[in-house]
Amino acid sequence: MQQRSEETRSKIIESAIKLFSSRGFNAASVDDICADAGISKGAFYHHFESKQALFLALLDGWLQTIDDAIEASKDKSAPETFMRMTEAFPYIFQSAGNHLPMYMEFWLQASRDEKIWQATVAPYRRYHKYFATLIKKGIDEGSFAEMNPDVAARLIVSTAMGLLLQSLLDPKGAKWEKVARESTTMLLNSLVKK
Template identity: 30%
Template sequence: MPYSPEHKVQTRARVVESARRLFNRHGFEQVTIDQVMASAGLTRGAFYHHFDSKDDLYAAAVASFETCNPFATANADQVVKDPKRMARMLVDLYLSDEVLENIDLHCPLYALPSDVARAGLEPQQAYTDLMRGMRHIYRCALKGIRDADRRAEAMVALCVGGMVLARTTNDPELRKSLRESARHQALALLKLD
């Protein structure tokens, strides 16, 4: 008896979640299809029922971040309710100790930039969409402010850059200081002229 369409969706989601966690921990090059499928409790043969290639899976894993962070992929026509509160919440969450310490939930924007830069067009598009979603939230919070676009992009750069740098140092004080500085500057950009 064939599997139901719902079963196929659930299985694909399980594979994507497994891949996202493994890519976050080990990077694109170090993770094999066999490892992803074993982690998902499936065989390699099942992989090709859901994905055309490892690049296809990687793009799906990058795009899946929206499922673990509901404000990561807002699109340009989506209305953001209470955008100032949402923007502040995003800055606070993004640069938090909890997010830094939980490798499995790291956002691809700071967890995978080098991998994505070397990846194919599909992963790069998924990464770009995440970046645009984050920028959209900040733009909504800055609506009507002169240079809102530049401020929104600076906020994205501060959040992502702050986390990239914090992840790369083994000095706990510097990790905290980098994130606090990025948070302070990002929130300062939210203030009205």
């Protein structure tokens, strides 16, 4: 059976997410990850070429979940999609919340590491394009006010990212789910045709 192999691999990934999130990419050593996963260093390097390769694997997994989420919301109207975004915030804050520092690390590493940058920027541009197209569709349909779809898409992404960042810095400083819901609604209202 190759079941054991897959189990080991997922144990490594699980521990890596946990430790990268809590300590950071640099501070979490390969030894730490192996110890947490309860496997040996040999097993680690059997499954992953390097520490960076593991990092990239984690990044891929994350991007995949975003792709899935986008795919699931296709064929929806623009306002409906954004409403769903609003509804999704509690879920995002709960599930992504713990791993948020790691996603930030992706971001930061991307600005310094060519390989990671290439793996990150292409999906980012794809997402932006998706949002911009969606907004343009909404404008054409008459449900959104006249505006620059490109700028509006950046604005929406900014809001989501900025809220997550603020919640990361000061988790107990506000009821973030509530703030996220209300500010997204606020933003959405400014887009919708009056």
